[in-house]
Amino acid sequence: MLLLKLATRNIFRNVSRTVLTVFLISTSLIALVFMDGFATAMASAMSKSATRLFPGDSQIHQRNFLEEYNQTKVIQVPNIIADLQAEELIQSATPRTLSSGTISSSSNMIAAQIIGVHSLFEPTVSKLKLTVIEGDYLSEELSDNTTGNKKTNKHSNKSEILIGQKMAERLEVGLGDRIVISMPQADGKDFVQELFKVTGIFSFKSKQMDSAMVFIHINRAQQMLGLNNNTYHEIAFNFKNNTDATNLELPIFAKYSNRQIIAQSWTQIMPELASILELMTVSIVAIGFLLFILVGLGVVNALFMSIFERTYEFGVCRSIGTSARFIFVQIMAEALMIAMISAVIGCFVGWCLNYYFSIYGIDYGQLEMSGATLSEPIKTQVNLSQFTIYPLQMILLTLLVCIYPAWSAAKIQPAQALRKSL
Amino acid sequence: MKSDFNLDSQSNNQIVIQTRNLCKTFGEKDTLVKALDDVSLDIKAGEFSAIIGPSGSGKSTLLQMIGGLDVADSGEIILAGNNIADLSSGALTRFRRDHIGFIFQSYNLIPVLSAAENVEYIMLLQGIEKVERKERTFEILKQVGLLGRENRRPGQLSGGQQQRVAVARAMVSKPDIILADEPTANLDSKTGIELLDMMKELNEVHKMTFLFSTHDPKIMDRATRLIQLVDGKLTD
Numbered sequence: 001m002l003l004l005k006l007a008t009r010n011i012f013r014n015v016s017r018t019v020l021t022v023f024l025i026s027t028s029l030i031a032l033v034f035m036d037g038f039a040t041a042m043a044s045a046m047s048k049s050a051t052r053l054f055p056g057d058s059q060i061h062q063r064n065f066l067e068e069y070n071q072t073k074v075i076q077v078p079n080i081i082a083d084l085q086a087e088e089l090i091q092s093a094t095p096r097t098l099s100s101g102t103i104s105s106s107s108n109m110i111a112a113q114i115i116g117v118h119s120l121f122e123p124t125v126s127k128l129k130l131t132v133i134e135g136d137y138l139s140e141e142l143s144d145n146t147t148g149n150k151k152t153n154k155h156s157n158k159s160e161i162l163i164g165q166k167m168a169e170r171l172e173v174g175l176g177d178r179i180v181i182s183m184p185q186a187d188g189k190d191f192v193q194e195l196f197k198v199t200g201i202f203s204f205k206s207k208q209m210d211s212a213m214v215f216i217h218i219n220r221a222q223q224m225l226g227l228n229n230n231t232y233h234e235i236a237f238n239f240k241n242n243t244d245a246t247n248l249e250l251p252i253f254a255k256y257s258n259r260q261i262i263a264q265s266w267t268q269i270m271p272e273l274a275s276i277l278e279l280m281t282v283s284i285v286a287i288g289f290l291l292f293i294l295v296g297l298g299v300v301n302a303l304f305m306s307i308f309e310r311t312y313e314f315g316v317c318r319s320i321g322t323s324a325r326f327i328f329v330q331i332m333a334e335a336l337m338i339a340m341i342s343a344v345i346g347c348f349v350g351w352c353l354n355y356y357f358s359i360y361g362i363d364y365g366q367l368e369m370s371g372a373t374l375s376e377p378i379k380t381q382v383n384l385s386q387f388t389i390y391p392l393q394m395i396l397l398t399l400l401v402c403i404y405p406a407w408s409a410a411k412i413q414p415a416q417a418l419r420k421s422l
Numbered sequence: 423m424k425s426d427f428n429l430d431s432q433s434n435n436q437i438v439i440q441t442r443n444l445c446k447t448f449g450e451k452d453t454l455v456k457a458l459d460d461v462s463l464d465i466k467a468g469e470f471s472a473i474i475g476p477s478g479s480g481k482s483t484l485l486q487m488i489g490g491l492d493v494a495d496s497g498e499i500i501l502a503g504n505n506i507a508d509l510s511s512g513a514l515t516r517f518r519r520d521h522i523g524f525i526f527q528s529y530n531l532i533p534v535l536s537a538a539e540n541v542e543y544i545m546l547l548q549g550i551e552k553v554e555r556k557e558r559t560f561e562i563l564k565q566v567g568l569l570g571r572e573n574r575r576p577g578q579l580s581g582g583q584q585q586r587v588a589v590a591r592a593m594v595s596k597p598d599i600i601l602a603d604e605p606t607a608n609l610d611s612k613t614g615i616e617l618l619d620m621m622k623e624l625n626e627v628h629k630m631t632f633l634f635s636t637h638d639p640k641i642m643d644r645a646t647r648l649i650q651l652v653d654g655k656l657t658d
Contacts, residue, residue, distance in 0.1 A: 002539075002546045009534035316530040319491055320591070321519020321547055323512065415492030418526075 003326075007333035014306065021302040022342045025394060028291040029346025030353065032390045037354040037380035038362070039284050043277045045378050048242060050273050051266045053204060054126040056094075056236030057245035060256050060263045065233060071099055071186035074231040075261055081121070084237050089244055089252060092124035093237035097221040101183025103163070103214060105171035112167065113213050114181055116221025125236045128162070128202065128215060135175045135200035138162060138217055158220060161196035164210030165203040173198055181214070185226040192224045295394065296401040303335060303405040314409055315417020324410040331406035332399060339398035343391035354382045436502065438599060438631050439465035439488055444497035446483055446654075457483040459654040461497070465633060465647075467598075470625050472634040472641050475651035481635035482603055484651065488633065489522050489601050490514045501599070519547055523592030523630075525602035529584040531576040537587045538563065538572035544595045562590040566620060582613035589617065593624060600625075602634045606641060618644055 011018050051057050060080070062073035075095075084093035097116035102109055119138035123129035129137040138160050161179065163171070173179055175198055182193045196216065203210055222229055239245050245265045256263035267274035307314070314327055361377025444461040447454055457480045465471055473481045486492040487499055490506045499506050501521070509517055518524075531540045538559050545555045563572050566586040576584050585605060592600055602621075606614035622644050625632050634641050642648055650657045 002543070005539075006532075006534060013534060313530070313532065316524075316526065317532070318515070319489065319518065319524050320544060321515055323515050323547070326547065413492075415486050418486070418491065 024298040025342035026346035028295045030350045033350030033386045034353050040381045056125045057238045060235040076231045091238045091240045094121035094125040095232035096234040098233040104180045105173045107172040116218035131202040132200045133203045159197045160199040162200040162215040166211035307409045314412045315414045318414040328406045328410035335402035339395040347387045354380045436467045437464045438467045438502045440500040442498040445495045456654045468629045470632045471647040472645035473649045479651045480654040485601050521598045523597040523600040525592045525605045527604040527607045529588045536573045541590045562594045566590045599631045606638045
């Protein structure tokens with residue numbers, strides 16, 4: 001009780017120093033809490049943006065397809081789409097063909113990646129449909145081998161093509177204009193040229209995607225490539241919980257991998273993005289470490305100042321019979337109180353900040369980063385660990401760095417301390 | 423509770439403080455100062471003695487040595503038969519807590535504690551029960567004339583009042599020896615006389631041994647024995 005009374009009163013002896021120390025610790029805690037909430041949200045937004053915008057959480061290809069881009073390396077597994085869609089962990093799956101060619105208009109000609117997509121399944125995996133800013137998304141498949149739909153659309157969709165906004169500008173075309181796709185067949189033996197009508201213009205808010213990608217119906221793409229109807233270059237799929245995509249231990253990856261095909265997470269397909277996200281985590285740890293060092297130095301400095309000012313007083317206390325251990329515990333109690341006050345303030349302000357930005361978000365405009373476009377405001381994440389682990393670490397750190405000043409105070413020799421005035 | 427040392431100041435004529443060939447130097451080579459030079463001294467229980475001498479003569483150093491606050495270069499300090507050099511640091515701290523009361527020139531109260539809490543502090547360290555602590559605090563504050571001011575912090579008390587609290591603090595644990603280092607130096611003449619009379623009365627009532635360091639004639643007038651120290655040496 002006496003200890004508590006002494007500690008409480010002592011920390012308020014020099015109010016401005018205590019306030020500064022509390023400010024230092026709590027500000028660092030606020031920074032840590034906010035940074036954690038922001039970085040977690042940023043990483044989540046980036047990975048979601050990068051995967052859910054178009055590629056999907058995971059993809060299946062024939063082995064070495066991504067390395068060689070050899071269009072004869074196709075996936076030819078009966079009912080694979082239906083099987084994937086039936087998986088418990090999987091939310092959706094869609095097939096794609098991937099090829100390269102040129103797009104020509106009456107004014108210009110540019111190289112492009114021609115992607116055949118399934119008009120019904122694609123929107124369940126990517127945001128292609130949502131990115132159409134002019135015209136319409138691709139109409140329903142004419143003849144769907146994937147689902148067995150044999151109905152015929154009354155409107156011919158054979159020549160529908162979606163092009164990016166930047167590509168439209170470069171080709172100087174608009175809705176309804178005709179463009180020509182020229183590309184080699186998958187086996188490279190023949191070259192095909194076909195006329196398409198621009199029915200939709202999309203914008204992924206990514207310069208690269210908007211200027212170099214076009215989307216056509218998958219059966220049309222298969223015909224042009226000379227592929228069978230049930231062969232694909234890529235199957236993209238999303239998990240119900242997107243964090244599952246990073247868990248390579250899940251049996252689903254092994255189940256859809258064999259000698260011919262391989263199922264891969266986005267972390268394997270886009271290792272540079274995975275590295276950036278990992279770097280962000282490391283950065284938090286590094287910044288946290290630096291903050292801890294700064295806090296540590298600040299607290300040690302403040303405590304040493306306090307002890308230095310009270311050297312004579314400690315000398316008196318030791319003279320009248322106060323044990324070194326009591327002095328040590330007294331200083332530690334003062335440090336604990338400062339740390340706890342700081343933790344409460346830091347947690348409260350940190351929570352307010354994180355909560356505010358978890359609702360209103362931080363708008364980055366149209367930031368493109370490592371292939372991921374942050375088109376929506378980043379809403380910070382609030383989680384329990386921010387208000388348990390960080391404050392606890394901060395309190396422990398404060399106590400840890402205070403051991404030395406407290407030990408120094410406990411070791412004060414009464415005679416030396418008193419000699420100043422005696 | 424008191425520590426288990428053999429110290430009984432109640433027996434008259436028993437020597438409670440004994441120094442033998444005490445030497446202490448400060449500094450090195452050119453700056454070497456002999457603070458105490460072969461000081462041998464006996465103080466009997468219940469004495470009201472004063473060490474006198476000019477500034478720098480070694481009075482405070484001698485008091486510190488006797489109080490176990492500093493270590494002598496050579497010589498012995500024996501308090502009622504206990505050689506304090508034989509005590510460990512912890513035991514010496516307990517010894518000071520239980521058997522020696524200090525009164526300082528600058529009062530040296532703990533500024534964040536009230537007058538009563540300052541008095542209670544040592545008893546708390548001794549582990550004395552709350553009821554007894556409160557009773558003893560009340561009693562000693564009454565004796566030093568500070569009832570009604572017990573909840574004031576040192577900053578709210580005059581110099582004389584602070585020194586009365588310091589005396590109360592030194593005496594409340596019923597020590598055998600009170601060491602007072604120029605206790606009246608910072609007080610005006612009237613307050614100094616009041617304080618000395620009070621200490622003299624306490625000395626007579628409680629039979630505690632008082633040892634002052636001073637150059638205050640008022641103390642010299644009241645002291646039962648004067649010990650002269652010049653340049654670290656005792657003189658006749």
